[in-house]
Amino acid sequence: MPHNKTPQQIWDSLLEGNQRFVGHAVERPHSTPERLIELQGGQDPVAAVLSCSDSRAPVELIFDTGFGDLFVVRTAGESLAPAVFGSIEYAVKNLNIGLIVVLGHQNCGAVGAAIDALDNAQIPTDGQRILIEKIIPSVIVSRNKGGTTAEEVEAEHAAITADQLIKRTPVIAEKLFDGKLGVVAAHYGLENGMVKAVKKYGVE
Numbered sequence: 001m002p003h004n005k006t007p008q009q010i011w012d013s014l015l016e017g018n019q020r021f022v023g024h025a026v027e028r029p030h031s032t033p034e035r036l037i038e039l040q041g042g043q044d045p046v047a048a049v050l051s052c053s054d055s056r057a058p059v060e061l062i063f064d065t066g067f068g069d070l071f072v073v074r075t076a077g078e079s080l081a082p083a084v085f086g087s088i089e090y091a092v093k094n095l096n097i098g099l100i101v102v103l104g105h106q107n108c109g110a111v112g113a114a115i116d117a118l119d120n121a122q123i124p125t126d127g128q129r130i131l132i133e134k135i136i137p138s139v140i141v142s143r144n145k146g147g148t149t150a151e152e153v154e155a156e157h158a159a160i161t162a163d164q165l166i167k168r169t170p171v172i173a174e175k176l177f178d179g180k181l182g183v184v185a186a187h188y189g190l191e192n193g194m195v196k197a198v199k200k201y202g203v204e
C-alpha cells in the first residue's frame with residue numbers, strides 16, 4: 001500500500017517522533033512481530049535519511065519510528081559517494097519516498113577531523129582522507145560565512161550535502177519541483193536528542 005503522505009505530513013510526523021524521543025514519551029510504533037510479517041512482501045518507507053554512522057545517532061530511535069518507516073543510508077560525516085547517490089535515487093524512484101533528510105550531528109568526529117586537517121595543514125593518507133576530502137569544502141564555506149564553531153560546520157555540511165543531492169540527482173530536483181518530494185538538512189544535538197532543521201526545501 002503506497003503511503004500517500006505529503007512531504008509536509010512526513011516532516012511533521014518525524015518532528016513529532018523526535019519530540020516524543022526528547023520528552024521520554026516514545027511510542028515505538030511499527031515494532032511488533034506482526035509489523036515484520038506485514039512487511040514481508042515489500043516496503044513502503046515514507047522518507048530516506050542520510051546520516052552519520054556515529055553510534056550516538058541511531059536514526060530510527062531519534063525519530064521514534066519502526067520497521068519499514070525509514071530508508072536509511074549512513075556514512076561517516078554523512079559523506080556522499082556514488083553508492084549513496086544510487087541508494088537515495090533508488091528510494092526516490094522505486095520506493096516513492098516523500099522526504100529526504102540529511103542529518104548531521106553535534107560533536108561529529110568526521111567533521112572534527114576535517115577541521116583539524118585544514119587548521120594543521122595535515123591531510124591523512126589513510127582511508128580517513130576520503131571523508132575529509134568530502135567535508136573540507138563545508139569547513140571553508142562555513143568559515144567564509146563567519147562560522148567559528150564545529151557546530152556551525154556540522155550544520156553547513158548537512159546543508160551542502162542536501163544541496164549536492166538535489167543538484168546532482170535530476171529525479172530529486174524534478175520531484176521537488178513537482179511538490180512530490182521535500183528535502184531537509186538537519187542537525188541532531190547529542191546533549192538533548194533534539195533534531196533541528198538547518199535548511200528546508202518543499203516543506204515548512
Ligand SMILES: [Zn+2]
Pocket residue numbers: 052053054076077078105107108109110111
Ligand atoms: Zn559524525
